[in-house]
Amino acid sequence: MTNVSGMLRAGSVALVAAGLAVGATRVSGSVQLASPGERAGLPESSSVLLDEAFLVCPGQQRLGATGLRDVEGDVTVAAASPDEGVVAGAPVGGSGTVQLLGGPSSSGLAQTSDRGAVTSARAAAPDVVIARGRGALAPGLVATQVWRRTGGDDRGLAVTPCQLPSSDVWLVGGGGGPSRTERVIVSNPGANAVSVSFEVLGRGGPVDDAGDRSISIPPRSREVLSLDAVAPDEASPVVHVTASGGVVSAVLDEQWILGATGRGIDDSTRATSPSTDLVVPGVETGSGVWLRLANPGGTEALAQVRLLTDKGPVQPDELRAVRVPAGSTLDVVVPSGSPAMGLGIRSDQPVVAAAWTERRSTTGDLMGDFAWTPATPPLRGVSGVLLPGLDGTTKRLLLTAGSAHATAQVRLGTGDDALVSSVDVPADSTVAVDAKGADGVWVVPTSGTLRGAVSVAGVDAGVPFFSVASLSDAPVRALSVPVRQVRN
DSSP states (O other): OOOHHHHHHHHOEEEEOSSSOTTSEEOOOOEEEOOTTOOOOOOOOEEEEOSEEEEEEOOSTTSSOTTSOOOOOEEEEEEEOOOTTSSTTOOSOOOEEEEEEETTTTEEEEEEOSTTOOEEEEOOSSOOEEEEEEETTSTTOEEEEEEEEOSSTTOEEEEEEOBOOBSEEEEEOOOOSTTEEEEEEEEEOSSSOEEEEEEEEETTEEOHHHHTOEEEEOTTEEEEEEHHHHSTTOSSOEEEEEEESSOBEEEEEEEEEETTEEEEEEEEOOBOOSEEEEEEEEEEOSSEEEEEEEEOSSSOEEEEEEEEETTEEEOOGGGSSEEEOTTEEEEEEOOOOSSEEEEEEEEEEEEEEEEEEEEEOSSTTOOEEEEEEEOOOOOOSOEEEEOTTOTTSEEEEEEEEOSSOEEEEEEESSGGGOEEEEEEEOTTOEEEEEOTTOSEEEEEEEESOEEEEEEEEEEETTEEEEEEEEOOOOOOEEEEEEEEEOOO
């Protein structure tokens, strides 16, 4: 990975992150030198398109954990740059590449030089996978990983967006029980080792043993931590991952087998940092919906939860005043107000949130699958989810608006076969768009405040499989500040 000093040597440009992780992106630039005795003026900063971008995918989630059973799934990682005209301000034409790289040696797994083309690869080893965009194909880079297994108690589907790395990650997911296992997979995409510490909040407050746990992750590698080892039998865990010396990507992979009944598998991805105003998009109702709240502060939080449905906001009486103790977590049942909805959460203290939903068969041993959907920040630019190898499934884009009416340009698929439309979303409401057989979904907000997710559902031998992938801004631009030498 390119570090900060490498960026300055290559381009001599200072980067101010604009929603992008330092070390995950690069732009070109130049050095301006003042002549001896000259009074140099202030340099002019500008927003520039990236010429290199990175996203991090976890690889085989259920392999490589010490003391835990390996469960190999069929894992496909896909990456793409959006079609021409999707990224505002991007010039027509230009060359570049989109690559998938695996493991500490950054072995090439797949590559394309065509804008809009989806490149994909199977991941077999328990290694981190990095999606890299270069040149004209860097702005708007999107990558997604799909884990799937059919048959047996280990069956399930996890559609996991590959992410920009960060030094601070909140993960909401997991639960108690001897056959409910959680793995925190932390990936280091950089060229230097990174130290990572963990904090776990639970129903009774912070879990003391977790606070003593710190690990070092080698360059371009990943480490897998068993959450059960640091927070055994915690019924409602929320994990805070903090990195020093670099940035990381983290997911919480959960599998649940209740007795002899497989309940499913999913990856919980990064939730919005603690806030007093949150939205959880992409809540597909089914057999049950729960909302998990975490209050990391020292004062009890009083939260109000609304259902943002296709018919507007609904305020259940039982969610009008939800009390979350200081330093603790709380699970609340959410009534089904609509087949698809978002959850709006307002609190007098900053909280973290995610929703859990499931689908179960109605006959036999009631096997099924579930999905974790975190609270996410509003979309400000290009976002997307790729859907490789998911033919024959039901795919839906779920868009939730803020307090004002919002619109978005939605592109289903890529190239000449893409279906492009404008979608209107009323205030405090959710609109579902049938993604049909598209291998990718792209969203560009054009007005108002929007959050979104893509759900995937199907049936295998009578048993549902199900996952939800949240939308987040793709890396597009950074703030470039030319460096000027004032005096020797």
